[in-house]
Amino acid sequence: MFVWRPASCPGPCPVVVDFHGGPEAQTRAGFSPRAQLFVDKGFIYVQPNVRGSDGYGRTWQLANRYLVGQGEIQDVAGAHAYLVARGCDPARIACTGRSWGGFQTMALLTQFPGLWACGVAGRNLGVEDHGAFVWDEIVAFLPLAALASASLWLQALAFALFRLFDIWKPFPIRHFERRVKGGLGVMLDDLLASCYAYFCFILIVIAGRYVNATP
Numbered sequence: 001m002f003v004w005r006p007a008s009c010p011g012p013c014p015v016v017v018d019f020h021g022g023p024e025a026q027t028r029a030g031f032s033p034r035a036q037l038f039v040d041k042g043f044i045y046v047q048p049n050v051r052g053s054d055g056y057g058r059t060w061q062l063a064n065r066y067l068v069g070q071g072e073i074q075d076v077a078g079a080h081a082y083l084v085a086r087g088c089d090p091a092r093i094a095c096t097g098r099s100w101g102g103f104q105t106m107a108l109l110t111q112f113p114g115l116w117a118c119g120v121a122g123r124n125l126g127v128e129d130h131g132a133f134v135w136d137e138i139v140a141f142l143p144l145a146a147l148a149s150a151s152l153w154l155q156a157l158a159f160a161l162f163r164l165f166d167i168w169k170p171f172p173i174r175h176f177e178r179r180v181k182g183g184l185g186v187m188l189d190d191l192l193a194s195c196y197a198y199f200c201f202i203l204i205v206i207a208g209r210y211v212n213a214t215p
Contacts (some may be wrong), residue, residue, distance in 0.1 A: 001079060002027050012089040015044045017079060021099030023064070023072070026055040043082055044088065050075040050104075073107050079132045082114050090115070090184050113139060114187030122169040139168070140190035156205065161197035166190060 006013060018036050020027050027047040038045040049056065050072035052064035064071040072095045078093070095116055097105045109116055114136055141162050148158035169177065169189065173196075177189040 001046060001048040001082075004032075004039050006039045006042050009042055009162065012087060013042060013044045014092040015046060015083055015088050015094065016096045017046045017048065017076065017093065019050070019076070019095070019097030019101030019104045020047065020053070021097070021101050022054070022084050023052040023100045024054045025100070028055070036122065036148070046079065046083070046084075048076060070105060070111075073111050077112050077115060078105065078106055080112075084184065090181065104194065115184060136187050137162075139187065139211060140194040144194055147198070147199065154205070155212050156198065158201050161200050162183045162194055165193035165196040165200075169193070172198065 027049055035047070050064075051074050052059060052062075054061055072188070080090075080093060083093060093116065095105050095108050096111045097103075141159070144158045144162060145155060148154035164190070165173070171191045173189050177185065177193065179185075180188050
């Protein structure tokens with residue numbers, strides 16, 4: 001991953017993560033007018049060579065062959081965590097790209113919307129987890145909804161459990177909600193609520209089958 005930094009920033013620098021095309025292309029060290037433009041404007045400019053990129057051996061180039069739209073997206077989500085761990089503001093990290101990089105940008109905004117969209121929207125509205133935000137709940141509830149797709153009763157049960165834990169916020173949900181800020185914080189409490197709901201849902205379904213099977 002190549003990182004270009006400005007000389008200084010009045011606070012945490014905003015970040016632009018830019019993806020190369022290909023997908024078997026490669027970002028190389030050297031002068032980049034595009035990188036220089038962002039750096040001159042006070043941005044940290046990042047170009048990751050995610051799995052599938054050329055220049056790191058055949059194994060790395062083929063590592064994404066059967067995970068197109070998944071493996072490289074997980075790599076970039078990891079890059080986001082790396083940047084936040086080193087002091088970057090999670091609400092000021094944007095992603096962009098051209099050609100295959102444009103596809104990666106689209107995939108990131110749909111698979112990990114909270115990492116990129118929620119933080120920016122929260123910053124613009126002045127409230128991180130605004131009541132108008134619903135995509136964090138949608139993304140967190142979708143796997144549970146798929147699990148409960150066999151009947152409307154199961155879907156209603158899954159939704160009720162999810163809303164219960166999302167509102168109640170048992171430990172460690174409230175702990176992380178208070179301490180993790182930006183888009184990641186907006187998403188994390190809903191994902192943890194979904195995990196609680198998932199385990200309770202499974203236990204209820206298993207118990208129901210046991211009761212029905214008892215003569």
